[in-house]
Amino acid sequence: MLLEFRTRNFKSFQDELVFSMTPAPKQKGLDYSILKEKIGIKLHKGLSSAVIYGPNASGKTNIIGAMDVMKNIVLRGHIRNVDNKSHANPASTQLEYIPNKDNLNKVPVDFGIKFIDKGYLIEYKLSLDLGRFLDDEYKRRVLSEVLYVDEKVIFSRDKAEIEFPKAPEFIKKFIDGFDRNDARVAIKLVQKNLNREELFLMNGFKNMFSSSLVSIISNWFEDKFMVFCRADSLQVKPSNSKKATLYLSNVVNQAARIFGVNSNALGYLENDDDSEPKLVSLVGGDEGNRHVQAEDFESFGTIRFVNMFPIVRNALLLGGTLIVDEFDASIHPIALMSLVNVFHNDELNKKNAQLIFNTHNPIFLNSNLFRRDEIKFVERDEVTFCSNHYSLSDFGTSGREGVRNGGDYMKNYFVNQYGAIKDIDFTSVIESLWESRGELIQDATDQEE
Template identity: 75%
Template sequence: MLLEFRTKNFKSFQDELVFSMIPAPKQKGLDYSILKEKIGVKTHKALSSAIIYGPNASGKTNIIGAMDVLKNIIIRGHIRNEDDKSKSNPAANQLELIPNKSALKRTPVDFAIKFIANNLLFDYKLSLDLGGFLEEDYKRKVLSETFYVNEKMVFSRDSSLEFGDLNFIKKYAINGFEENQKSALIFAKNNLNPAELFLMNGFKAFFSSILVSMISDWLEDKFMVFCRADQLQAKPSSSKKSTIYINSTINKAAHIFGINSNALGYLTEDDESDPKLVSLVGGKEGNMPIRAEVFESYGTIRFVNMFPMVMSALVTGGTLVIDEFDASLHPMALMSIVNIFHNDELNKKNAQLIFNTHNTIFLNSNLFRRDEIKFVERDDESFCSTHYSLSDFGTSGKDGVRNGGDYMKNYFINQYGAIKDIDFTSVFENLLEMRGEKN
């Protein structure tokens, strides 16, 4: 369960971005949107959903991209470039693309993430010297790294390495840790690699591989971040040549959505190829497999590729983060998915849904709390982005946002910002003048 994500000097976010899933104070109504998990005597609360609005190129995608970058850096355990280039988020593997390009001097890139997994509260912060924008050959280094579990410091790293009370992690420690604790501390302090995360290397090897596994498992399996929703492609877990695999749950959802065929399945044509989505179409010879992109609409294929991620989040209690979530999908289908995340009887594992959209149908006080509605705005002079929530406006005064207000109307009259007046008339007037066709 994600509680908070922070970053600074990441692409268009020169100042610190604080993306909070912690409910804002004094918010009333829609309590079914609040997730709760008790750790010890303290109950932690989180929002079950968040929706992000803003003009094109405002920086909405950079929020999701930053989450994906931190996820990739932690999993691989270092800040060197990877040969595997990501089409959806190149900055995850080419770190010279991260620093804000308008910075006049080299400025650290900061990340922080707070989440709950395995009934433990994890809080991890990272500050990196990545050089300047496009400085590919810069010798990068970790400036600082801190790790807290249940609000107790485990270690803090900057130019040196300091540890908190390690008695707290004894039950998660590696075999023989208690007997060799003193030598492990000395070895760890003397063998810090400036390009590697201590969490995923020294701490994992000499202190607690169990805690590190909890973190990496949550990042890999439950923190599902997709920077380009159109690149989602669901596949069966196994496949065999000439065998059609049909998922009954997905097909039931696809029929409700409105597929054209009798059913959808996955077919592997040879031993080396990936399974392909096919439509099963009735005819003289019964259900014949036809490539889905030939028979189904683009929206249907997008839905079928996205829906398994929704199911996975709800079944495992994952946090699903998707850019362009609403592309090619009918608002009523998306509304149903949102309502499922808000349904206490269905969302039993504390699943979360976070997505970007331009569809103002979700600006509805009966669907989202004010603290679930987020905005991103970009300054036209500095090209830097700012992030804020509807709950930041307060409830009183001329620009106050009250429960039950008309959020959509107020957004279009620019009461909340994060909207841009776009008029292409002058472009076409100039075009006609150039062609000598005006008047």
């Protein structure tokens, strides 16, 4: 369960972004949106969903992009570029795209995340010196790392210095065969060989101290922190060494029939000619089912849903945090509301799964569907071009600008009470088009005369 994500100097977010998935104080109503997990004697609460609004190019996607970048850096364990460039999020593999382009000085890029998994509250902070925007030749280095478990420091790194806290009994739970004298020797060895481009968490700490604790963290990032920076990358395809094989999923097809399909069923066909399975529609006839390419037979919305649904299913079964840019693209609002309601239903959402997505659809600005702390906004300063993030719960409940439970959030948003909206009028562009067209016609007439 994700509780908080932070970043600083990431693209349009020059100042610190704090994206909170914990309930705001004094917020009441829609208690089904509150997830609960007890660690020791302390009860932790999280939000089951969040929806992010803002105009185009405001920075909404940069929030999801920052999460994806941190995930990729942690899993590969270093801050060097890699050859397999990402079309969905280039900054995840080419780190020179990360720093804010208007920072003339070398400002550190910070990441921080707090989540609950396997009965532990885990927080990991990371500060990186990546140079300036597009400086791909810069000698990058990790400035600091801190790992907390259940609000206790496991280790801290300041450049080449590694420190462990004085809490041996607690550390013994995580550090295999812990002995303080051996630990001192190991720390000296690690500090001597510490690579400034590598994360201590995923290298020295994992190899010399606690692979079990790192496995909890890395497995959460790999399996449960489900980040999709582009709607068209939201898909799961089966892989199998067998060829000429058709894969069907009863659960996916049941959902697809409810959503709406043109065929009898949908599946993935794998054969020798294809590098990966292709989505196909099964069409019945007198000679039995035949398959055709789904993109030739189904609507684009149906294909998107079929690609999306296995991800949603995995999030619910694993208790994952599903984060998607434009989750609602080409999907009917009623279908989307049904999926949102699944995450809000504790009888169906048994593993504390979460759904976070960007949207332009105002239908989710509904006090009967989302709490105020679940409705997020992003706006960009037209002078500095920097993004600012806030929640509807950040507004007070009294006064002219107050936001009350049961208020008309959609109406107030469109009259610019909450910001994060831009007045767009293309009239002048079309007028100039006709004016230029008239000038061309007049020039042609003059030339003929």
